Amino acid sequence: xxxxxxxxxxxxxxxxxxxxxxxxxxxxxxxxxxxxxxxxxxxxxxxxxxxxxxxxxxxxxxxxxxxxxxxxxxxxxxxxxxxxxxxxxxxxxxxxxxxxxxxxxxxxxxxxxxxxxxxxxxxxxxxxxxxxxxxxxxxxxxxxxxxxxxxxxxxxxxxxxxxxxxxxxxxxxxxxxxxxxxxxxxxxxxxxxxxxxxxxxxxxxxxxxxxxxxxxxxxxxxxxxxxxxxxxxxxxxxxxxxxxxxxxxxxxxxxxxxxxxxxxxxxxxxxxxxxxxxxxxxxxxxxxxxxxxxxxxxxxxxxxxxxxxxxxxxxxxxxxxxxxxxxxxxxxxxxxxxxxxxxxxxxxxxxxxxxxxxxxxxxxxxxxxxxxxxxxxxxxxxxxxxxxxxxxxxxxxxxxxxxxxxxxxxxxxxxxxxxxxxxxxxxxxxxxxxxxxxxxxxxxxxxxxxxxxxxxxxxxxxxxxxxxxxxxxxxxxxxxxxxxxxxxxxxxxxxxxxxxxxxxxxxxxxxxxxxxxxxxxxxxxxxxxxxxxxxxxxxxxxxxxxxxxxxxxxxxxxxxxxxxxxxxxxxxxxxxxxxxxxxxxxxxxxxxxxxxxxxxxxxxxxxxxxxxxxxxxxxxxxxxxxxxxxxxxxxxxxxxxxxxxxxx
Amino acid sequence: xxxxxxxxxxxxxxxxxxxxxxxxxxxxxxxxxxxxxxxxxxxxxxxxxxxxxxxxxxxxxxxxxxxxxxxxxxxxxxxxxxxxxxxxxxxxxxxxxxxxxxxxxxxxxxxxx
Numbered sequence: 001x002x003x004x005x006x007x008x009x010x011x012x013x014x015x016x017x018x019x020x021x022x023x024x025x026x027x028x029x030x031x032x033x034x035x036x037x038x039x040x041x042x043x044x045x046x047x048x049x050x051x052x053x054x055x056x057x058x059x060x061x062x063x064x065x066x067x068x069x070x071x072x073x074x075x076x077x078x079x080x081x082x083x084x085x086x087x088x089x090x091x092x093x094x095x096x097x098x099x100x101x102x103x104x105x106x107x108x109x110x111x112x113x114x115x116x117x118x119x120x121x122x123x124x125x126x127x128x129x130x131x132x133x134x135x136x137x138x139x140x141x142x143x144x145x146x147x148x149x150x151x152x153x154x155x156x157x158x159x160x161x162x163x164x165x166x167x168x169x170x171x172x173x174x175x176x177x178x179x180x181x182x183x184x185x186x187x188x189x190x191x192x193x194x195x196x197x198x199x200x201x202x203x204x205x206x207x208x209x210x211x212x213x214x215x216x217x218x219x220x221x222x223x224x225x226x227x228x229x230x231x232x233x234x235x236x237x238x239x240x241x242x243x244x245x246x247x248x249x250x251x252x253x254x255x256x257x258x259x260x261x262x263x264x265x266x267x268x269x270x271x272x273x274x275x276x277x278x279x280x281x282x283x284x285x286x287x288x289x290x291x292x293x294x295x296x297x298x299x300x301x302x303x304x305x306x307x308x309x310x311x312x313x314x315x316x317x318x319x320x321x322x323x324x325x326x327x328x329x330x331x332x333x334x335x336x337x338x339x340x341x342x343x344x345x346x347x348x349x350x351x352x353x354x355x356x357x358x359x360x361x362x363x364x365x366x367x368x369x370x371x372x373x374x375x376x377x378x379x380x381x382x383x384x385x386x387x388x389x390x391x392x393x394x395x396x397x398x399x400x401x402x403x404x405x406x407x408x409x410x411x412x413x414x415x416x417x418x419x420x421x422x423x424x425x426x427x428x429x430x431x432x433x434x435x436x437x438x439x440x441x442x443x444x445x446x447x448x449x450x451x452x453x454x455x456x457x458x459x460x461x462x463x464x465x466x467x468x469x470x471x472x473x474x475x476x477x478x479x480x481x482x483x484x485x486x487x488x489x490x491x492x493x494x495x496x497x498x499x500x501x502x503x504x505x506x507x508x509x510x511x512x513x514x515x516x517x518x519x520x521x522x523x524x525x526x527x528x529x530x531x532x533x534x535x536x537x538x539x540x541x542x543x544x545x546x547x548x549x550x551x552x553x554x555x556x557x558x559x560x561x562x563x564x565x566x567x568x569x570x571x572x573x574x575x576x577x578x579x580x581x582x583x584x585x586x587x588x589x590x591x592x593x594x595x596x597x598x599x600x601x602x603x604x605x606x607x608x609x610x611x612x613x614x615x616x617x618x619x620x621x622x623x624x625x626x627x628x629x630x631x632x633x634x635x636x637x638x639x640x641x642x643x644x645x646x647x648x
Numbered sequence: 649x650x651x652x653x654x655x656x657x658x659x660x661x662x663x664x665x666x667x668x669x670x671x672x673x674x675x676x677x678x679x680x681x682x683x684x685x686x687x688x689x690x691x692x693x694x695x696x697x698x699x700x701x702x703x704x705x706x707x708x709x710x711x712x713x714x715x716x717x718x719x720x721x722x723x724x725x726x727x728x729x730x731x732x733x734x735x736x737x738x739x740x741x742x743x744x745x746x747x748x749x750x751x752x753x754x755x756x757x758x759x760x761x
Contacts (some may be wrong), residue, residue, distance in 0.1 A: 010711075010712045011712055012711060012712065035690060038690060038693075038694075039693075039694075039697060040679070040693050040697060043693055044689045044693045046716065047669070047689050047692075047693070048686070048689050049684060050711070050712045050713075050714070051669060051670065051685055051689075053712050054670070054708065054710060054711030054714070055711075056708055056711070057711035058711075059712045061710060078684070078685065079684060080684030080686035080687065081683065081686070081688050082686065082688065084684060084692075085684060085686045085687050209687050239660050337719060386686075400734035
């Protein structure tokens, strides 16, 4: 009992046994492979298929229900298997016969420029290969000479490009160009049948007989990991877990460049023969068998719905006539070797485009992942810049549009691409519009946030150290009573503590060490501490109000003045570039020493107008000094007391 | 078959009357010359590419449309050339072989004597 399927063969509906169909399919594939070497091989196969269809038609006319294995066998033996063909006629051609006749042969076209004799000799002479070239075919010709895969030769030339550049140029000049046949059985090609981006990985996989995803992974993983690492670097303490880890653009670019170079130097497997060389013959035949059985399976599932033998009488009345038109255009054979340089340029542009698109997409994914990873520590920080309500929702909206839309678009694109769905430009347009919407809301938010820094104001407080009458003031730091290191420092860990303007967010206040310590001369005989608080704000009123709520308690114990480690502001203020200048006024003839610990203050550096104004208005000159040195103020300057003693 | 001879036969058939590959195969077979379709089709294709042959489509009742091949002017020229070569060759071969026969005859005569 055998299953019978209906096939559409050259415009004819043919009932055929499944096994016979498989035989036929394999046979035709073998023909295709055989004739792929020849100009117009497709047409030959097509003609033979026509002939087979006709023979089938004749069989079916005799009243036989369907085509059997035997029918196919007899047809195959009448047409002949590729190995039975008179190879003489395939390898050479009638020109051989004609020139043997000894007459002049001007009448016939000279389209067969590859006489059989040239083939044996050419492997021992160095030529440039015009059949397979990227620039001028030098590498390909060299590879042919040494019986190597041209790709290796090209890789060698690319790696040693500085040394071999002139060699290439000279060989380009002195070597003659000649179309050469490949002389290696197995070669690296790009696989056009299974490709995402040029088919480089797929080709490598086919060459090494490994799964396609392995080389793909090898390319994508470093790029992806590096991308995520780069993006999440500020948010996530990678360096804590891994030593010597570094993410940078160099890695991205080198991956992209390697891929691009491979894309350019590996030729595409266009013909069936090249695909054979790419996969190795057995693999290729296996893959054909697989596709055949896949086809059969799909046909089977369709025929299963209408079981039993299929009626034969369903022949089309007249075959379609459009073949005439087709035959006219058969003469045009696409020149594969022409414009190699231009081709390479086009490919380069394509690579660049995809590289940037890919990097962009990966960056987006990385940012989203980084958000997820570092989100918990990032979110509280948000409140320092962004108010609740309107601004908050604006932020989430723009974050969603900016990051999620491209991410979803890329994922959708990949899915649609992998299921080979028709491209729908509308999806892209909508995604772009949404993304632009995200850009607009983000810049709106940016303006809103920037507005909060638009005005700066300051408050000046002067505290006279009334209870102190000694000759020397020792200034030290009052260490913050709590261990602020255990607090959440907000953003990331890669920042050095001192690089960050504020340290910690405890529940109700922000702590800043953004303080500049100055010493000036007191106008009278009293020590004074002047604190100038500065803050930005939406308007002057807000900024001024901010500065008034700074807390910076001074403690005086005999001759010891303790300055707090931080000044603190209410957390409701948010980060508004708060800073403070602490000026200690020292009277004439009195001494001062400042402890090294106060070096921990981050000097308040801002080019704010407030700061400049304060400096200008101050009558007293700012004096130079060092930590842990005793100074005496004399003649409008600070002098080291130690040096004094030394010189005396 | 030797190079050129097959072309000569095919062109001869087509020259007589336009023919489609099935006809050519049948005629060759009936003349006792074994020819596979797999050999014929590429040959026809190459002759067509060399503008020795051209073809037209003819509807068929028993299958897809058929390609009927016709000799072009260039093909006619080529045919003449092949014919001349063939005559030259065959007469040459015949002369050589005949001489052989005569010699063989002579030898047999002498041994009998």
